[in-house]
Amino acid sequence: MMNKPPSVRAVTILDVAAAAQVSKSTVSLVLKGSPLIPAETSERVRAAAAQLGYVYNRRAGELRRQSSNMVGVVINDLMNPFFAEVLAGLERRLADAGFITLMAHTSESLERQQKVLTTMREHNAAGIALCPALDTPASLAQDLQSWGIPLVVMIRTLGEGSYDFAGADNAHGVMAATRHLLAAGHRRIGFLGGLDGLMLEQRLSGCRAAFADAGLAFDEDLVFSASPTRTGGHDAMRSLLAAQPAIKAAICYNDLVAFGALSALDENGLRAGKDFALMGFDNVFDAAHSHPPLSTVDVRPAELGEQAATLLLARMAHPGQPRQQLLARPKLVLRQSA
Amino acid sequence: MMNKPPSVRAVTILDVAAAAQVSKSTVSLVLKGSPLIPAETSERVRAAAAQLGYVYNRRAGELRRQSSNMVGVVINDLMNPFFAEVLAGLERRLADAGFITLMAHTSESLERQQKVLTTMREHNAAGIALCPALDTPASLAQDLQSWGIPLVVMIRTLGEGSYDFAGADNAHGVMAATRHLLAAGHRRIGFLGGLDGLMLEQRLSGCRAAFADAGLAFDEDLVFSASPTRTGGHDAMRSLLAAQPAIKAAICYNDLVAFGALSALDENGLRAGKDFALMGFDNVFDAAHSHPPLSTVDVRPAELGEQAATLLLARMAHPGQPRQQLLARPKLVLRQSA
DNA sequence: CTGAAAGCGCTTACAG
DNA sequence: CTGAAAGCGCTTACAG
Numbered sequence: 001m002m003n004k005p006p007s008v009r010a011v012t013i014l015d016v017a018a019a020a021q022v023s024k025s026t027v028s029l030v031l032k033g034s035p036l037i038p039a040e041t042s043e044r045v046r047a048a049a050a051q052l053g054y055v056y057n058r059r060a061g062e063l064r065r066q067s068s069n070m071v072g073v074v075i076n077d078l079m080n081p082f083f084a085e086v087l088a089g090l091e092r093r094l095a096d097a098g099f100i101t102l103m104a105h106t107s108e109s110l111e112r113q114q115k116v117l118t119t120m121r122e123h124n125a126a127g128i129a130l131c132p133a134l135d136t137p138a139s140l141a142q143d144l145q146s147w148g149i150p151l152v153v154m155i156r157t158l159g160e161g162s163y164d165f166a167g168a169d170n171a172h173g174v175m176a177a178t179r180h181l182l183a184a185g186h187r188r189i190g191f192l193g194g195l196d197g198l199m200l201e202q203r204l205s206g207c208r209a210a211f212a213d214a215g216l217a218f219d220e221d222l223v224f225s226a227s228p229t230r231t232g233g234h235d236a237m238r239s240l241l242a243a244q245p246a247i248k249a250a251i252c253y254n255d256l257v258a259f260g261a262l263s264a265l266d267e268n269g270l271r272a273g274k275d276f277a278l279m280g281f282d283n284v285f286d287a288a289h290s291h292p293p294l295s296t297v298d299v300r301p302a303e304l305g306e307q308a309a310t311l312l313l314a315r316m317a318h319p320g321q322p323r324q325q326l327l328a329r330p331k332l333v334l335r336q337s338a
Numbered sequence: 339m340m341n342k343p344p345s346v347r348a349v350t351i352l353d354v355a356a357a358a359q360v361s362k363s364t365v366s367l368v369l370k371g372s373p374l375i376p377a378e379t380s381e382r383v384r385a386a387a388a389q390l391g392y393v394y395n396r397r398a399g400e401l402r403r404q405s406s407n408m409v410g411v412v413i414n415d416l417m418n419p420f421f422a423e424v425l426a427g428l429e430r431r432l433a434d435a436g437f438i439t440l441m442a443h444t445s446e447s448l449e450r451q452q453k454v455l456t457t458m459r460e461h462n463a464a465g466i467a468l469c470p471a472l473d474t475p476a477s478l479a480q481d482l483q484s485w486g487i488p489l490v491v492m493i494r495t496l497g498e499g500s501y502d503f504a505g506a507d508n509a510h511g512v513m514a515a516t517r518h519l520l521a522a523g524h525r526r527i528g529f530l531g532g533l534d535g536l537m538l539e540q541r542l543s544g545c546r547a548a549f550a551d552a553g554l555a556f557d558e559d560l561v562f563s564a565s566p567t568r569t570g571g572h573d574a575m576r577s578l579l580a581a582q583p584a585i586k587a588a589i590c591y592n593d594l595v596a597f598g599a600l601s602a603l604d605e606n607g608l609r610a611g612k613d614f615a616l617m618g619f620d621n622v623f624d625a626a627h628s629h630p631p632l633s634t635v636d637v638r639p640a641e642l643g644e645q646a647a648t649l650l651l652a653r654m655a656h657p658g659q660p661r662q663q664l665l666a667r668p669k670l671v672l673r674q675s676a
Numbered sequence: 677c678t679g680a681a682a683g684c685g686c687t688t689a690c691a692g
Numbered sequence: 693c694t695g696a697a698a699g700c701g702c703t704t705a706c707a708g
């Protein structure tokens with residue numbers, strides 16, 4: 001993996017200085033737009049730089065200045081459009097703030113995650129936005145913070161420790177969805193998809209809470225856990241239908257699961273919105289375009305990414321500020337599936 | 339955006355050297371695993387490094403060595419799962435080869451693209467994988483190459499210039515899809531979605547070629563251009579159905595368009611696979627899960643990303659090697675929509 | 677096998 | 693307003 005030295009030595013600030021007949025300090029000053037330099041000199045330097053094809057070497061500048069304009073972003077599952085949207089929002093906000101994103105995709109591998117975090121540290125990332133891989137030990141948040149690099153955890157929490165967090169209020173969102181079905185008269189409501197873990201617990205708890213608030217009993221036998229994918233949703237719906245032929249409503253762990261469930265419904269000659277009430281969670285871009293369009297809990301994925309970025313930028317600017325947990329309150333968006 | 343200097347000075351190679359009672363050159367040597375250093379010394383150095391919590395400063399090392407292990411990846415449209423999959427494949431391959439990816443999302447903005455490329459250059463990226471934003475001037479490939487940084491263009495070509503390219507054979511893929519419909523007896527076939535540009539031209543040409551090969555005339559009035567999204571596909575299908583009520587088959591610019599078209603079909607009481615033959619393009623992950631599952635042209639998006647990475651890595655290792663154009667031959671995957 | 681020295685390309689006090 | 697000098701943290705000949 002040797003990088004050959006560039007055939008022709010890169011032009012540096014020194015070359016520009018020589019060409020413009022000033023010292024390299026002066027060049028540095030005009031490059032950063034210092035007001036100390038008179039316009040005439042400044043012009044001359046700029047012209048020389050342009051003429052020589054000078055390109056700023058950030059690595060050198062940042063090494064000297066002990067700063068960085070790269071921020072690390074680690075995502076687990078780009079195949080889920082939810083995360084792709086979060087990433088897009090995050091990157092946009094970071095770019096607008098002048099940062100470039102060092103991105104890594106872990107595919108839920110703890111090993112990859114650890115490796116990539118270390119690399120980001122070695123690269124002196126100015127901050128890290130992390131959506132922890134499944135089964136990430138809770139201690140990771142403290143570990144990262146002990147590195148002295150600003151951190152924001154997003155989407156999935158990481159134990160009880162103290163760290164900035166940006167995510168959606170899962171319990172509240174599912175509660176709203178459940179209430180909607182309850183209000184429509186449903187009393188037996190399935191819950192489909194999701195793998196054991198905090199996130200599933202949070203979403204389920206919203207479901208239970210809505211039942212409890214209504215003075216009703218939630219039937220735990222109607223919970224069909226499954227991987228949070230289309231396939232998982234498809235299979236979970238089949239299991240639900242097989243076990244409970246009379247069931248007429250379900251809430252899904254996320255939109256992907258709902259899309260899969262829609263397929264299974266379809267295969268059984270059932271039409272969501274007519275024969276069955278189905279709710280998703282996330283409101284990914286595609287939810288508006290499923291068959292039928294999906295009623296879901298809108299967590300605004302791209303905004304969530306932007307918020308994570310904003311939080312991280314704030315932490316970077318003010319390392320000492322109190323930690324924040326941003327729990328966006330998702331809103332119901334009712335389309336045709338329920 | 340000031341970064342305060344870390345409260346406590348970072349521990350450097352010098353500190354480790356002092357602790358291990360050797361010179362900093364020795365530390366550097368053991369860190370890179372040089373065989374010159376006897377095990378005993380090496381142990382001592384490692385222990386000292388661990389004990390002090392030393393972390394390698396890549397920036398300094400790379401500045402000195404004039405190397406880099408970051409590669410830039412620019413993508414336009416993360417909302418399209420096709421690109422998310424390409425990105426995932428690319429990142430995986432790069433990570434496996436020891437590189438970290440500097441990622442940027444342009445949303446098809448030429449301005450963002452230019453800015454981000456410049457930043458990547460300033461960061462001394464070891465290479466760049468670029469999927470050019472729409473309307474990117476063909477000269478960009480030469481510009482980038484004149485920077486002396488290894489480049490691979492992916493998915494969308496960039497004029498006739500000379501550069502490494504990894505993409506799918508659009509014409510061939512659409513030709514296969516068209517042949518499939520022709521073989522099923524269809525003679526009037528719509529073409530839905532896609533914005534004016536080279537990519538649309540390539541895909542259309544495949545369609546025309548298949549007709550020509552069969553000695554049939556392709557009716558250009560059946561082309562309904564539209565943005566390559568679900569909405570675009572939905573609208574295009576509506577237009578097609580309105581203009582040609584008897585039409586029974588169509589090929590879509592990509593899977594997203596096909597998903598939208600499926601919705602429009604559904605609204606018209608038409609069922610793809612029974613009343614209508616519909617083909618997509620890309621074979622994104624979701625294509626297997628639409629209603630009905632989509633027959634499409636499989637370009638293997640993740641593999642495409644991996645190939646782009648492989649090509650880039652090869653160029654980085656051998657700057658002088660002849661340029662390559664990798665045009666993956668997509669294969670038909672027949673599910674239920676046609 | 678290990679140390680002293682120079683240098684990667686920049687920034688930043690400090691003089692003048 | 694501008695220059696000389698030191699230094700960010702590393703690597704790499706070069707001696708010994």
